[in-house]
Amino acid sequence: MLIRVRAAGVEQGVWHLMTGMPFLTRAFFGFRGPKNPIRGRELAGRVEAVGKNVVGFRPGDEVFGTAEGTFAEFVCAKEGKIALKPVNASFEQAAVVPVSATTALQGLRDSGRLQPGQDVLVIGAGGGVGSFAVQLAKVLGAQVTGVCSTEKLDLVRSIGADHVIDYKHDDFADGARQFDVILDTAGNRPLSVLRRALKPRGTLVIVGGEGGGRWTGGFERSLRASMLSPFVGQTLTGLMATERQEDLRFLAQLIDAGSVTPVIDKSYPLADTPAAIRHMHDGHARGKVVVTV
Secondary structure (H helix, E strand, C coil): EEEEEEEEEEEEHHHHHCCCCCCHHHHHHHHCCCCCCCCCCCCEEEEEEECCCCCCCCCEEEEEECCCCCCCEECCCHHHHHCCCCCCCCHHHHHCCCCCHHHHHHHHHHHCCCCCCCEEEECCCCCHHHHHHHHHHCHHHHHEEEECHHHHHHHHHCCCCCCCEECCCCCCCCCCCCCEEECCCCCCCCHHHHHHHHEEEEEEECCCCCCCEECEEEEHHHHHHHHHHHCCCCEEECCCCCCCCCHHHHHHHEEEEEHCCCCCCEEHHHHHHHHHHHHHHHHCCCCEEEEEE
């Protein structure tokens, strides 16, 4: 499908592909440079034209989803990566959902196997993935504790967290409390620290990989977690989310029902995309950053 882009979300993958760091990413996306020189993956916009094999959409439909190179006026997308835009969401709100909310959903529901009544800890609760994770954990019936900076405490409370922990002043792994599921979106704490906060049969889900060395970056924590998991009672795993149409439809239903609200820190015009990426990568954004076209 050819889609006229109205807004595009900014997420960590944009920075990794732009810089080619860690080097591990180059094995999948190009050694000398990205196979697609245009950055951006999240989008919301209107369908301009469809291929002969597309059956679920027609020109004029308002949609959201993922494609390669969404920091642009037009983009080509595959039908299976696109869904109808939530009616109650703006293009800007819809554009920040596809990667970040899908990651949070799959981390909690699929990898974490979160059950109603369980205690979940969301590390990085004020960020892009974390702000969706707090809300989705509540939808799944969990008791939610969010870990964030002092500046984001009010935000995390406002989106439904039952408890908040300011990591600058308090240690969530001091042994006072343990959790059934930990979703770590911050990417810099040792496994030993995370395991102290996890129940003996609990599940740790590591999202992405920040920090670390030049070759594997923070992804080495996910690798070590997977290797250690078979030898301990806890389940330790990394997450590589896959954007699927069925998950986009589910998220759209939650947004239209008012159960999930995308949190946007700042919006930039397309010409200022470099500033949007810098703002996201600095780690100070409350929720998501979006580019408007």
